[in-house]
Amino acid sequence: MAQGTLYIVSAPSGAGKSSLIQALLKTQPLYDTQVSISHTTRAVRPGEKHGEHYFFVSEAEFCDMIEKDDFLEHAQVFGNYYGTSRAAIEQVLKTGVDVFLDIDWQGAKQIREKMSDARSIFILPPSKEELGRRLRGRNQDSEEVIAKRMAQAVAEMTHFAEYDYLIVNDDFDLALLDLKTIIRAERLRLGRQKLKYDGLITKLLAD
Amino acid sequence: MAQGTLYIVSAPSGAGKSSLIQALLKTQPLYDTQVSISHTTRAVRPGEKHGEHYFFVSEAEFCDMIEKDDFLEHAQVFGNYYGTSRAAIEQVLKTGVDVFLDIDWQGAKQIREKMSDARSIFILPPSKEELGRRLRGRNQDSEEVIAKRMAQAVAEMTHFAEYDYLIVNDDFDLALLDLKTIIRAERLRLGRQKLKYDGLITKLLAD
Numbered sequence: 001m002a003q004g005t006l007y008i009v010s011a012p013s014g015a016g017k018s019s020l021i022q023a024l025l026k027t028q029p030l031y032d033t034q035v036s037i038s039h040t041t042r043a044v045r046p047g048e049k050h051g052e053h054y055f056f057v058s059e060a061e062f063c064d065m066i067e068k069d070d071f072l073e074h075a076q077v078f079g080n081y082y083g084t085s086r087a088a089i090e091q092v093l094k095t096g097v098d099v100f101l102d103i104d105w106q107g108a109k110q111i112r113e114k115m116s117d118a119r120s121i122f123i124l125p126p127s128k129e130e131l132g133r134r135l136r137g138r139n140q141d142s143e144e145v146i147a148k149r150m151a152q153a154v155a156e157m158t159h160f161a162e163y164d165y166l167i168v169n170d171d172f173d174l175a176l177l178d179l180k181t182i183i184r185a186e187r188l189r190l191g192r193q194k195l196k197y198d199g200l201i202t203k204l205l206a207d
Numbered sequence: 208m209a210q211g212t213l214y215i216v217s218a219p220s221g222a223g224k225s226s227l228i229q230a231l232l233k234t235q236p237l238y239d240t241q242v243s244i245s246h247t248t249r250a251v252r253p254g255e256k257h258g259e260h261y262f263f264v265s266e267a268e269f270c271d272m273i274e275k276d277d278f279l280e281h282a283q284v285f286g287n288y289y290g291t292s293r294a295a296i297e298q299v300l301k302t303g304v305d306v307f308l309d310i311d312w313q314g315a316k317q318i319r320e321k322m323s324d325a326r327s328i329f330i331l332p333p334s335k336e337e338l339g340r341r342l343r344g345r346n347q348d349s350e351e352v353i354a355k356r357m358a359q360a361v362a363e364m365t366h367f368a369e370y371d372y373l374i375v376n377d378d379f380d381l382a383l384l385d386l387k388t389i390i391r392a393e394r395l396r397l398g399r400q401k402l403k404y405d406g407l408i409t410k411l412l413a414d
Contacts, residue, residue, distance in 0.1 A: 122397075128410050157411055165392075166400035168407065178395055185372075185392030188385055190329075193373035200375065203335050204364055 003195065004093040005186050006036075006115055007100045008108045008163075011123035012153030014134035016169045020123065021100055023176050033183065036089055036101040039065065042080035055088065073103070073110035084111070098183060105159035112162075119186060121179070122163035126170035210402065211300040212393050213243075213322055214307045215315045215370075218330035219360030221341035223376045227330065228307055230383050240390065243296055243308040246272065249287035262295070280310070280317035291318070305390060312366035319369075326393060328386070329370035333377035 011017035025035055039055040041062050050056050057065075062081045065071060074083030084101065092099050101111065108120055125131040135149045160166060165182055169175040186192070194201065218224035232242055246262045248269050257263050264272075269288045272278060281290030291308060299306050308318065315327055332338040342356045367373060372389055376382040393399070401408070 124404070124407070124411060127407065128413075131411070154412060154414075160408070161397060161401065163397060165395045166397050166404070167395060168400070168404055178391075181388055181391045182395055184385075184388045188372045188374060188389055190368060190370060190373050193375070194368065197331070197373070197375055200331070200334065201367070204331060204338070205361060206335075207361075 003192070004095070004097045004099060005183075005192075006089060006093060006111075006118040007098060007183070008111055008118050008120040009100060009102055009123065010105050010108050010120070010156065010159070010163065011169075012125070012131070012156040013149065014131045014153055015123045015125045016134075016172065016175070017102060017123050019172070020169065020176055020179060021102055023172075024100070024179050027176075027180075028183075031095075031097060033098045033100065034092055036084060036099050039071075039074075039083045039085055039088075040080060042082075055085070072114050073107040075107070086114070089115075098186075105156055105162065108159075109162065119165070119182070120163040121165045121167060121182065122160045123175070124157065124160065124166065124168045126168055210399070211302070211304045211306060212390075212399075213296060213300060213318075213325040214305060214390070215318055215325050215327040216307060216309055216330065217312050217315050217327070217363065217366070217370065218376075219332070219338070219363040220356065221338045221360055222330045222332045223341075223379065223382070224309060224330050226379070227376065227383055227386060228309055230379075231307070231386050234383075234387075235390075238302075238304060240305045240307065241299055243291060243306050246278075246281075246290045246292055246295075247287060249289075262292070279321050280314040282314070293321070296322075305393075312363055312369065315366075316369065326372070326389070327370040328372045328374060328389065329367045330382070331364065331367065331373065331375045333375055 009017055009021060021035060025033060037051065037053070037055060039057050039062065041057060041059045044050070044056050048054065059081065062083065065083065065085065066074065070085050070087055071083040072086045072089065074081060084103070084107070089099055089101075103111070111118055112120065125134065131153060132146075132150065135153065136146055167175050167178045216224055216228060228242060232240060244258065244260070244262060246264050246269060248264060248266045251257070251263050255261065266288065269290065272290065272292065273281065277292050277294055278290040279293045279296065281288060291310070291314070296306055296308075310318070318325055319327065332341065338360060339353075339357065342360065343353055374382050374385045
């Protein structure tokens with residue numbers, strides 16, 4: 001059984017990361033590409049499903065998983081825990097499915113250390129002006145809030161060089177094609193192909 | 208200026224390597240992808256042009272280049288010398304053009320040692336039967352000659368695991384797409400993109 005690839009995707013907000021990943025998953029079948037599902041201790045919101053949006057667990061269960069070192073990374077945000085379970089991801093990878101993980105540079109760093117086979121992709125906006133427009137949104141926020149968002153975006157972008165691939169999201173369709181191109185090329189690597197064509201290779205090399 | 212990538216392509220005869228590389232070059236502009244041109248001491252044949260099909264040099268010139276360690280690899284075939292000049296390839300790579308080098312596993316091994324940034328691709332036929340049909344050609348050769356060709360093909364194929372990428376040439380158009388996918392994905396790698404988007408990155412990270 002071929003082993004899937006874990007993709008870590010990071011970007012400043014305003015680069016279009018979430019839209020790109022959503023568009024990617026829409027065009028790829030579930031048996032082919034999936035997004036990683038996090039564990040969280042926060043309350044279920046209306047419409048959310050366990051195992052689809054999050055794995056909802058109690059604080060005791062979450063702490064138990066931390067102790068068992070089951071998390072590739074975890075963090076506390078506004079009093080709630082969020083984490084990426086190694087077991088949950090490895091179970092999907094084992095079936096040959098590629099898994100996408102939408103995470104910031106700090107989470108990416110932790111995961112890279114624990115999953116050395118993971119590939120990482122950083123997405124950049126096409127210009128500072130366009131980034132400003134996207135962060136400004138519907139013009140409902142104060143200049144102070146927008147300046148803070150921009151500072152956060154720049155801080156995230158200073159880590160672009162820690163990633164394997166770099167995509168500039170100028171034209172959305174081209175950026176989506178870039179993402180697909182990376183996935184397809186990674187599937188042509190020796191390790192994946194050797195497993196996929198195991199039978200053929202044995203026959204070709206037989207006397 | 209972006210630096211091009213050197214691609215080493217190997218395959219047993221009958222896998223369709225030359226046709227794939229030719230088709231690739233037809234669809235990619237010259238400023239984008241080129242094939243490596245070898246140096247040789249053999250006589251010019253009608254229609255051949257210096258600097259297009261080969262760099263034709265005298266034996267003295269060739270030996271001088273060997274002594275200066277200018278060859279990434281070289282070999283003697285039927286009394287003539289053939290070699291791949293490092294200077295010739297680096298001159299093209301420097302302009303941002305990707306260079307394809309059609310070579311056997313032994314040449315590939317030598318080049319990998321000297322150019323660690325090179326990417327290597329191995330092409331396999333879709334089945335032993337199809338390989339046999341392709342090696343049989345126009346049925347003009349004796350069974351002995353065909354058996355010898357098959358043995359050579361198998362010997363070449365035993366080295367597939369030394370390559371970065373593996374393409375199975377079952378459907379020609381799909382195999383060509385695989386080749387293009389690899390080139391495009393390699394161009395999305397951090398090193399290439401960092402050079403290409405140097406100006407953008409500087410602006411994005413400025414205060």
